[in-house]
Amino acid sequence: MTLADLFRFSLKGLTGHGLRTALSLLGVVIGVAAVLILTALGEGARRYVIDQFAGLGTNLLIVVPGKTETTGTVGAGGVPNDLTLQDAAALVRAIPEIQRVAPLTMGTEQVAFGERRRQVAILGTTYDYMLARQIEIAKGTFLPDEEMFRGSPVAVVGPKLAREIFAGEDPVGKIIRVGGWRMRVVGVLAWQGVKMGVDFDDLAMVPVSTAMQMFNRTSLFRILIQSSSHADLDMLRDKSRQLLTERHGEEDITVISQDALLTTFSGILAALTLALGAITAISLTVAGIGIMNVMLVSVSERTREVGLLKALGVGRRQILSVFLAEAALLSTLGGLIGLGVGWSAVAVLVRIYPAFPASTPNWAVAAALTVSMAVGITFGLLPARRASRLDPVAALAGR
Amino acid sequence: MIKLSDISRTFQVGNEPVHALVGINEEIQQGEHVAIMGPSGSGKSTLLNILGCLDKPSTGSYRLDDQEVAELDEAALTMVRRHQIGFVFQFFHLVHRLSAAENVELPMIFAGQPRAERRRRVASALEAVGLTPRAEHLPDQLSGGERQRVALARATVMEPEILLADEPTGNLDSASGRVVLDLLDRMNDEGLTLIVVTHDLKVAHRADRILVLVDGRIERRVAGDQISEILAMLAEDDEA
Numbered sequence: 001m002t003l004a005d006l007f008r009f010s011l012k013g014l015t016g017h018g019l020r021t022a023l024s025l026l027g028v029v030i031g032v033a034a035v036l037i038l039t040a041l042g043e044g045a046r047r048y049v050i051d052q053f054a055g056l057g058t059n060l061l062i063v064v065p066g067k068t069e070t071t072g073t074v075g076a077g078g079v080p081n082d083l084t085l086q087d088a089a090a091l092v093r094a095i096p097e098i099q100r101v102a103p104l105t106m107g108t109e110q111v112a113f114g115e116r117r118r119q120v121a122i123l124g125t126t127y128d129y130m131l132a133r134q135i136e137i138a139k140g141t142f143l144p145d146e147e148m149f150r151g152s153p154v155a156v157v158g159p160k161l162a163r164e165i166f167a168g169e170d171p172v173g174k175i176i177r178v179g180g181w182r183m184r185v186v187g188v189l190a191w192q193g194v195k196m197g198v199d200f201d202d203l204a205m206v207p208v209s210t211a212m213q214m215f216n217r218t219s220l221f222r223i224l225i226q227s228s229s230h231a232d233l234d235m236l237r238d239k240s241r242q243l244l245t246e247r248h249g250e251e252d253i254t255v256i257s258q259d260a261l262l263t264t265f266s267g268i269l270a271a272l273t274l275a276l277g278a279i280t281a282i283s284l285t286v287a288g289i290g291i292m293n294v295m296l297v298s299v300s301e302r303t304r305e306v307g308l309l310k311a312l313g314v315g316r317r318q319i320l321s322v323f324l325a326e327a328a329l330l331s332t333l334g335g336l337i338g339l340g341v342g343w344s345a346v347a348v349l350v351r352i353y354p355a356f357p358a359s360t361p362n363w364a365v366a367a368a369l370t371v372s373m374a375v376g377i378t379f380g381l382l383p384a385r386r387a388s389r390l391d392p393v394a395a396l397a398g399r
Numbered sequence: 400m401i402k403l404s405d406i407s408r409t410f411q412v413g414n415e416p417v418h419a420l421v422g423i424n425e426e427i428q429q430g431e432h433v434a435i436m437g438p439s440g441s442g443k444s445t446l447l448n449i450l451g452c453l454d455k456p457s458t459g460s461y462r463l464d465d466q467e468v469a470e471l472d473e474a475a476l477t478m479v480r481r482h483q484i485g486f487v488f489q490f491f492h493l494v495h496r497l498s499a500a501e502n503v504e505l506p507m508i509f510a511g512q513p514r515a516e517r518r519r520r521v522a523s524a525l526e527a528v529g530l531t532p533r534a535e536h537l538p539d540q541l542s543g544g545e546r547q548r549v550a551l552a553r554a555t556v557m558e559p560e561i562l563l564a565d566e567p568t569g570n571l572d573s574a575s576g577r578v579v580l581d582l583l584d585r586m587n588d589e590g591l592t593l594i595v596v597t598h599d600l601k602v603a604h605r606a607d608r609i610l611v612l613v614d615g616r617i618e619r620r621v622a623g624d625q626i627s628e629i630l631a632m633l634a635e636d637d638e639a
Contacts, residue, residue: 310477393454
């Protein structure tokens, strides 16, 4: 008996009871589609986070005031020293491998132009920040490339802020009030959306020393350090920590590598995707039990047919393979349809939320298909064996 | 040639052993036409199942063409059924989702014959039973007589030596029954050994000889034209 003959015969067996076949197919379809969709969501989340980080620039170290470790030693009162502009300047001076340093401070303030006012985030930083974070300017220029202690009365505004308060006028060259300060707008940022929780479309950037005076602060929020090469990052982290520890007399800062963060997040989310895949694979097993049920019903319904086949000189193995082929056809067909449904659903999702890079990882596709086929054959084995072992005389009598 | 020596078949029903066949000795020559008769429960079907290698005797020897069949394993018995024996049943046993032609093709598919060969033999088998125009019909679209003729075509398409028929006309009206019996006779004339289990004297009448089974034993062997003798004997049984 050729394989083609076998599958033709089995296919006829399946179409003989269409509704039952369709329902058990549905179980497999849902299982496979669920694996595809959920892993696509997990993978999408992972890529989304990676994109967010990548959008923030590469080879970055972030200095944060305060030590994130819990220590038992008696510190100087537990309050960390200020992370100052002088610290930032010292980093540039003392460590030649550093490509650029961007001090950061943040607050909120009212920005006004004429009668229009808007409460927005104010980011105090320097020219280097634009380079390190790869910020694009839509119009005008970024903050002037000047010494970080010099606070020129200039500002760069986000596109949403510009739209809201300028109402169609060209913002470049206009004077706005930021709190009680008068500042000249030198540029407008390009639209870029929310990155790491900050809405870059709806804020104003001013020189860092201006912002520190505006908010009456002595400590910076962050210092960004960019290295020219990835290989130097670890060395730079140690040197920076060492330098700042010396300057403060104790280690009261934390230096985070963005890549390390990225790797951690990516790892967590990949594990999440895997877990989602595994959970949905359970639904495939349930679908397999559905196949077994259908096949058992089919075998008992076709007892006389099995008896006839035996009388016609069809061997045990052949009867086994007929029923196994039916189970395999069910699961494979279900798997393929589920693949189509899953892919379509992911395509629709990407269409609706283009910002969310949902995409089914290849391993999930392979796993879903393999598992569905394995499940079909495994769960088809019991009914097929039952059929092949029927006693011909009893089977012909329908017993 | 069939040679049964001291064949017994015992079933276990609950704790009671039931002797379906006891000490059967019989020879059936190639090309013979034999009818097996007897009351219900006399062991007719059991004998037919053993002859068709669907069942094995508990004791005794069954030689088919000088091969000891009672000792063969399942796989070898499958081959005997495939190549040497054809079955016709009272309830036809057609596969309902397959057309007449596909039903006839069935044994050849599992025997691994090439497609072209299968088509040719299906066509000639259907022609032999006069059903060529009905080839693509499903069993549900055929009359009882036509269904039995499809079954007959299927039983003979592998060109067996022996055809076993279990009440082949039991479910047919007399006209279509006659058509089926005529076909059986013709195949028998062409050399096919024909063994028919029946209640129907008109069916048994066509046989070369009749075996009458009672309580698992061959009670009597009668030539086919001695119907009246059988009638008298059965009437005797009814009185007893």
